[in-house]
Amino acid sequence: MTDTQVLTEVEWGRVLDGTSSARAVIQPGSDCCARLGRIGSWRNRLVLFRDGRYVWDGPVTDVTWSLGEVEIVAEDLSVWLDKRVPHENRTFTNVDLSEVAEWLITDGFAPDDPGHTVEIVGKAGITGSRSYSAGIGQTGDHLRQLAEAGIDYTVIGSKILLLPEDHLVSVGRLSDVDLPDGLAVSEDGKSLVTRWIVAGSEASGVVAADGGIDEWYGLHERYVEMSEITDQASALQAAKARRRVSSAVPVFIDTREVTISPQANIDVPSLVPGWALDVTSASTCRQIAQRLKILGVRVAENGGDENTPGSESVQVQVAVTAAEAA
Numbered sequence: 001m002t003d004t005q006v007l008t009e010v011e012w013g014r015v016l017d018g019t020s021s022a023r024a025v026i027q028p029g030s031d032c033c034a035r036l037g038r039i040g041s042w043r044n045r046l047v048l049f050r051d052g053r054y055v056w057d058g059p060v061t062d063v064t065w066s067l068g069e070v071e072i073v074a075e076d077l078s079v080w081l082d083k084r085v086p087h088e089n090r091t092f093t094n095v096d097l098s099e100v101a102e103w104l105i106t107d108g109f110a111p112d113d114p115g116h117t118v119e120i121v122g123k124a125g126i127t128g129s130r131s132y133s134a135g136i137g138q139t140g141d142h143l144r145q146l147a148e149a150g151i152d153y154t155v156i157g158s159k160i161l162l163l164p165e166d167h168l169v170s171v172g173r174l175s176d177v178d179l180p181d182g183l184a185v186s187e188d189g190k191s192l193v194t195r196w197i198v199a200g201s202e203a204s205g206v207v208a209a210d211g212g213i214d215e216w217y218g219l220h221e222r223y224v225e226m227s228e229i230t231d232q233a234s235a236l237q238a239a240k241a242r243r244r245v246s247s248a249v250p251v252f253i254d255t256r257e258v259t260i261s262p263q264a265n266i267d268v269p270s271l272v273p274g275w276a277l278d279v280t281s282a283s284t285c286r287q288i289a290q291r292l293k294i295l296g297v298r299v300a301e302n303g304g305d306e307n308t309p310g311s312e313s314v315q316v317q318v319a320v321t322a323a324e325a326a
Helices: 077-083 097-109 139-147 232-246
Strands: 005-015 021-028 045-050 053-066 069-075 090-096 117-120 127-132 151-156 159-164 170-175 184-187 195-199 207-211 221-225 251-254 276-281 288-304 309-320
Touching: 005 053, 005 151, 021 045, 021 053, 045 069, 053 077, 077 097, 077 139, 077 151, 090 097, 097 117, 097 127, 097 139, 097 151, 097 159, 127 232, 139 151, 195 232, 207 232, 251 288, 276 309
Parallel strands: 117 159, 170 276, 195 221
Antiparallel strands: 005 021, 005 288, 021 069, 045 053, 053 069, 090 127, 151 159, 184 251, 195 207, 251 309, 276 288, 288 309
16 A cells, blocks of 8 residues: 555634634645545535444535645535524523524434434523524524523534533543643633623514622623524523523633643543533633533644654643633
């Protein structure tokens, strides 16, 4: 068998309530260059395995051919939902938001399915009424807006997982000894909202608010229109859901782009946004000892060269928001 190509760089990630990306850089051999020249956006998929385990999958969305190198960029299959619209009129009345999310995904892929499954890890525990019209709005936008009202989703390979916001099952532990190059602890003060006002569809005329003046933070208000909401109860549930995750300044921990120690109690393919890590750190002035939700994962590997061995870095972002603190 002739070695016709060299994979020099690979990056892949996972994110909560959004679309992740991956990247591969190939140094082509002379007899495979023609095949690599036929790679096309939306026509091909990038599928990645780590130690033989399927970890990432999605359509190619960008290709760059340069002298002696081909760079392939792809996004997970949820990117297709940004290219789809609702295909039928549908109204939901007082149903769990996981049912609404599952329908949005199923309907979005119905005319042309790239190959997907949906797994409901747990019900949202939040009910509401929603109405969608055929051809109005992008399905991906509808799904992200639903995620802001009380349900989480993440993509693993060809599967979309739906889970409640309070899902905090741990998949491992991290401490300072596992992160010899350190980490960063930060707050996102601009995301603080202590009072939410949610307006439903223009036809319904509903407006609901939840929250008020916080004795610690003061008053931070925000208004949002959610045209798919059809009744007062659903608008109030949406306002409550938004306040649950925004009524305290969230604390983020970022491991920066360092390699987590091989001795850490971490299985990288199991780092799934929506699950959690037990983190203990006293390396900064802001000490942490808490179970924190995984928001994002980024894994990068390079093949090295004749003088430098290849290496892998694993970056994990975790956070505690008001919902987790509660």
